[in-house]
Amino acid sequence: MIQLIKDLFERYGMARYADHAEAFATLYSELLLVNESMNLTAITDPEGVIVRHFIDSLTVVDKIPQNATVIDVGCGGGFPTLPLAIVRPDLTLTALDSTAKKLTFVDRMAKKLSLRVTTLAARAEEIPAYRESFDVCVSRAVARMHLLTELCLPQIKVGGIFIAMKAQSGEEELREALGGIEKLGGRVVATDAFTLADAGERYLITVEKITPTPAAYPRPWGKIKKKPLS
Ligand code: SAM
Numbered sequence: 001m002i003q004l005i006k007d008l009f010e011r012y013g014m015a016r017y018a019d020h021a022e023a024f025a026t027l028y029s030e031l032l033l034v035n036e037s038m039n040l041t042a043i044t045d046p047e048g049v050i051v052r053h054f055i056d057s058l059t060v061v062d063k064i065p066q067n068a069t070v071i072d073v074g075c076g077g078g079f080p081t082l083p084l085a086i087v088r089p090d091l092t093l094t095a096l097d098s099t100a101k102k103l104t105f106v107d108r109m110a111k112k113l114s115l116r117v118t119t120l121a122a123r124a125e126e127i128p129a130y131r132e133s134f135d136v137c138v139s140r141a142v143a144r145m146h147l148l149t150e151l152c153l154p155q156i157k158v159g160g161i162f163i164a165m166k167a168q169s170g171e172e173e174l175r176e177a178l179g180g181i182e183k184l185g186g187r188v189v190a191t192d193a194f195t196l197a198d199a200g201e202r203y204l205i206t207v208e209k210i211t212p213t214p215a216a217y218p219r220p221w222g223k224i225k226k227k228p229l230s
Pocket of ligand 1: 096123139
């Protein structure tokens, strides 16, 4: 497993993280073990997990400033939180999910691998105590962009960034979300499009927070879903 991780990291331009292969191998075996009793991932084959979970999570790594405080909204089984924490010990990560059970796995891995990760069991739209308190927000596979922005932008400081990790519908989702991003105090500063081999198209949409989010947001989830900002 360790050699496969090193080979795939090299193939995907991440050879610089080869020294962490052992930690990723531990993450893989624990993920499979816990996945037997908890639905953390549908992907279980070694190459699939390495590419679609580990490497995909790491595609965002160079966008995050040194020593940043980061919130991962809807981290599920810990992606991208856990891969980021393994290779970037300078970061202070908060892994948020509304399903507390999934966070027990994230806590278990953070302890086992001595990672600087805190978990938070809550809905992203219901954490006023954390408003405008993070440098960076990342989120993968949680909701369409026009819904996700209202969950994520309120949590970032002015001057901070929100990076949405999107698959093939990224461009279309961004068009749908532009009005809402502006209302929430954001401005799109980059859209990086690339292909993660046979895992398909990927988009990293980076939104900078330029003004504070108006107090009316985030609204309760029912309202966000019924009338997405546009
Ligand atoms: N980010 C992980 C990944 O890429 O593997 C998990 C993705 S999973 C498809 C979506 C996760 O988002 C679920 O674990 C769900 O509980 C969480 N989620 C959805 N809406 C949420 C909200 N409003 N606040 C917090 N978590 C939420």
